[in-house]
Amino acid sequence: MRRSRAAYPWTWRVMDGLESLAARLWPARFEKGLPYLMLAPAVLLVGILVLGLVQIGDSSLRVLDTSTFLMSEDLTLANYQRALTESFFATVAGRSLLGSVIVTIVTLIFAFPYAYLMVRTPSSALRKFLLVALFLPFFIGQVVRAYGWLIILGNQGMVNEALGLVGVPPMRLLYNYPAVLFGLVQYMLPFAVLMLAPALTAIPAELESAASSLGANWLRTFRHVVLPLARPGLVGAGLVVVTLSLTDFAIPAILGGGSQDFIANAIYDQFFRTSDQGMGATLSLMLVAVGSLLVGLVFMLFGAGTLAMTGGRK
Amino acid sequence: MSHDKFLTTEIRRRTLLASMAAVGASATLGTGKAFAQEPEKPAEIIVRAWGGSWVDSLKAGVSDSFTKMTGIAVRHDLTEDNEIQPKVWAAVAQNRVPPIHINWDTTTNATKSALRGVTEDLSDLPNLKNTTELAKPVGLDGYPIVNTYGYVYVLAYRPSAFPDGPPKSWKDLLDPKLKGRIALYNDGIGFHFPAQVAGGGKLEDIPGNMQPAWDFIAKVKEQQPLLGEDPDFTTWFQKGEIDAACTISTNAREARKNGIELAWVVPEEGAKFDTDGLWIPKGLPENELYWAKQYINHALTKEAQQVWLDGLGLPGVVPGLTPPADLVGDPSYPTTEEDFKHLIRISSKIQVENESQWFSKFKEIMQG
Structure with missing residues (x-):
C-alpha cells in the first residue's frame, strides 16, 4: 500500500533533520544558556564599543607633539585641564547643552498634539496624511534638509521674498543660534512623534470619555489623565531628542554660519583641522560623560519612560 | 618678509x-x-x-x-x-x-x-x-x-557695496554698513597675519606676540562675520549674503567667471601668501x-x-x-x-607648530 505523501511531508523530514542537528549542537541540558547565547551579539557589539572607548580614553591622555605630529608617549591629564579651563570649550559646551534642552522642550510641545491627533483622529485620510508627512523627512537626509532651509530662509530666499512683497527689507534669518535651534526642532520632530505615538495609543480612549462624563473639561482631562499616562512616551521621546540634539553636527555647521558650533563640531575640528587626536578624544569622552549624566538624571527624576523594561518574568 | x-x-x-x-x-x-x-x-x-x-x-x-x-x-x-x-x-x-x-x-x-x-x-x-x-x-x-x-588671501568685495572706491585696508571691514555682510575662513586661515598688521603689530612678533591680531579679530567679530570654507564664499556672494570676504583669489575669480559682480584687492597691510x-x-x-x-x-x-x-x-x-x-x-x-613686497609669507613650520593655539584663540573670539 502506497504511503500518503501528506501523512509525513518531506518538509517535516527536513525540519526533523534540522532539529536533530540543533539538538546535537545545543543539547537540552544547555537550555538555560540559550538566553545568554542570544545576548552574545549584543554583548559583542557593546564590547567593541567599550574597546573603542578604552582606545579613545588612552588617546585622551596623550598630547600632540607639534614637532613630530605624533602623540606623546607619556600619559597626562593636560587635555582635560585644557578642556576645562579654555573658555572656548565652555562656550561650546554651554551652547550645546542649552540648545539640546530648548530643542527638546519645543519639540515635545510640537510633537505631542501631532501624535495625539494622529492616534485619535477618526479620519483615516487625515491619519494617513499625518503619517506620510511624518515619514517623508526620513527619506531626505539631515544635510539636504539643512540646505533646504538655506534656500528658504536665505537673504534671497522664499521667506524674504514674501516679506519683500509687503515692503519688509531682507533680514538675516540664518547663521545664528535661533536658526540652529529651528533646524534641530524640525529635524527632531519626527523622532519625537514616533516615540510618543505608541504611548498615546496605549491610553484607552474610554478613560478620556469617562473623565468627560464625570464633568472634566478637555483641559482637566488632558492635565489629569492624558498627560500623566503619556509620561513614558514623553520621557522616551525627550531622551532621544536631547541626546541627538546634544551630539548633532550638521545642523549647527550648516545653519550656524560657522559661529554657532556645538560640541560635535569642536570634536571634528580637533580631529581633522588641528590633527589633535588627544584633544578630540578628550572632548568625545566628556561629551559621552555629560550625555550619560543627563540621561541618568532623567532616569532618576522621571524613570526610563518607554525605554524601560518593566516587570519581571511572571 | x-x-x-x-x-x-x-x-x-x-x-x-x-x-x-x-x-x-x-x-x-x-x-x-x-x-x-x-x-x-x-x-x-x-x-x-x-x-x-x-x-x-x-x-x-x-x-x-x-x-x-x-x-x-x-x-x-x-x-x-x-x-x-x-x-x-x-x-x-x-x-x-x-x-x-x-x-x-x-x-x-x-x-x-x-x-x-x-x-x-x-x-x-x-x-x-x-x-x-x-x-x-x-x-x-x-x-x-x-x-x-x-x-594670495585677498580681500574680495562686491563693488556696488563700495561706491566710494575699492577698500584700501582690512580695517575697512569694520565699517558699520558691513555688519553681518563679511566673511572669513572658519579657522581664521589667511586672516591672522594681516590682522596682526592691521591691529598695529609687527610680523616679526609672530608667533611670540600676536595680541594685536587677536585685538583686531575681536573687532571684526563685532561685525558678525560669516565663517565658512571655499565653496561657501561663492555661494554667499551669489546669494547676496555678504559684500566682502577674506578668501583665496581663485575662489573670487571663479565667482566672477560665474557672473557674480566681484573684485579684489591686496590691502595696504598686505595679504597672506x-x-x-x-x-x-x-x-x-x-x-x-x-x-x-x-x-x-x-x-x-x-x-x-x-x-x-x-x-x-x-x-x-x-x-x-x-x-x-x-x-x-x-x-x-x-x-x-x-x-x-605687499604679501606676507610665514614659514609652514611656524604655522603648523602654532596652528592649534591660533585656531583655539580664533574660535574663542568668534564663538564667544
Whole structure:
C-alpha cells in the first residue's frame, strides 16, 4: 500500500533533520544558556564599543607633539585641564547643552498634539496624511534638509521674498543660534512623534470619555489623565531628542554660519583641522560623560519612560 | 618678509638653466626613452584633489596629459584634505597601502605629514631643477612636499557695496554698513597675519606676540562675520549674503567667471601668501611609487603648469609661465619682487607648530 505523501511531508523530514542537528549542537541540558547565547551579539557589539572607548580614553591622555605630529608617549591629564579651563570649550559646551534642552522642550510641545491627533483622529485620510508627512523627512537626509532651509530662509530666499512683497527689507534669518535651534526642532520632530505615538495609543480612549462624563473639561482631562499616562512616551521621546540634539553636527555647521558650533563640531575640528587626536578624544569622552549624566538624571527624576523594561518574568 | 630669494635671483638663474639646451628633456614624460627601464604600470593612480574648478584645472593641465602620455588613468579622490590626512596617517602607521597615491594639499597641512614622517622624499624628481625656490618647502629638509604654486588671501568685495572706491585696508571691514555682510575662513586661515598688521603689530612678533591680531579679530567679530570654507564664499556672494570676504583669489575669480559682480584687492597691510603642493604617502608598492613620482614630475613641466594654473589663476613654480589675460598686473598674481613686497609669507613650520593655539584663540573670539 502506497504511503500518503501528506501523512509525513518531506518538509517535516527536513525540519526533523534540522532539529536533530540543533539538538546535537545545543543539547537540552544547555537550555538555560540559550538566553545568554542570544545576548552574545549584543554583548559583542557593546564590547567593541567599550574597546573603542578604552582606545579613545588612552588617546585622551596623550598630547600632540607639534614637532613630530605624533602623540606623546607619556600619559597626562593636560587635555582635560585644557578642556576645562579654555573658555572656548565652555562656550561650546554651554551652547550645546542649552540648545539640546530648548530643542527638546519645543519639540515635545510640537510633537505631542501631532501624535495625539494622529492616534485619535477618526479620519483615516487625515491619519494617513499625518503619517506620510511624518515619514517623508526620513527619506531626505539631515544635510539636504539643512540646505533646504538655506534656500528658504536665505537673504534671497522664499521667506524674504514674501516679506519683500509687503515692503519688509531682507533680514538675516540664518547663521545664528535661533536658526540652529529651528533646524534641530524640525529635524527632531519626527523622532519625537514616533516615540510618543505608541504611548498615546496605549491610553484607552474610554478613560478620556469617562473623565468627560464625570464633568472634566478637555483641559482637566488632558492635565489629569492624558498627560500623566503619556509620561513614558514623553520621557522616551525627550531622551532621544536631547541626546541627538546634544551630539548633532550638521545642523549647527550648516545653519550656524560657522559661529554657532556645538560640541560635535569642536570634536571634528580637533580631529581633522588641528590633527589633535588627544584633544578630540578628550572632548568625545566628556561629551559621552555629560550625555550619560543627563540621561541618568532623567532616569532618576522621571524613570526610563518607554525605554524601560518593566516587570519581571511572571 | 623678503621674497628675493625665491623669486628674483633664483628665477633668473633657473630661467637660464631651463633655457640651456632643455636639460630636463630626458626626464619629461613625452620622451619615450625616459621609461626604458620603467616598472610595471598600475591601471590607475589616485590623486586627492579639491572639487569644482580646482579639480577641473588639475585634470585639464596635468592628469589628462599624464594619461595620454603613459596610458595610466588618473582617478581624482575628492575627500577633504583634512579628512584624508588621518586615513593616510593610519595606513602608514599600520603598514597598509595608503588610500591615495598623491595628495594635493596645502603646504601647511602637508608639512604636518612631513614632520610625522609619512611622506616620500621627492628630491630625485628631475624636473625640480627647472623650478624656482618657491617649489621648496620652507623649514623642511629635502623635498617631502613639492610646492606647485602660490596663492594670495585677498580681500574680495562686491563693488556696488563700495561706491566710494575699492577698500584700501582690512580695517575697512569694520565699517558699520558691513555688519553681518563679511566673511572669513572658519579657522581664521589667511586672516591672522594681516590682522596682526592691521591691529598695529609687527610680523616679526609672530608667533611670540600676536595680541594685536587677536585685538583686531575681536573687532571684526563685532561685525558678525560669516565663517565658512571655499565653496561657501561663492555661494554667499551669489546669494547676496555678504559684500566682502577674506578668501583665496581663485575662489573670487571663479565667482566672477560665474557672473557674480566681484573684485579684489591686496590691502595696504598686505595679504597672506601661501603655497599648495603635491606629496606621496609612504607605503606604496615600488612600481606605483615610481609612477606617482612621474605624475608629480609631470606637474612640474611648463606645459602642465601653464594649463593647470591658467585654470586656477595662480603663479606657478616654473619660470616663464604666461599669466592669464585677466590677471596681468593683478596683485593676486605676484610675479615681481615689487608684487611680493605687499604679501606676507610665514614659514609652514611656524604655522603648523602654532596652528592649534591660533585656531583655539580664533574660535574663542568668534564663538564667544
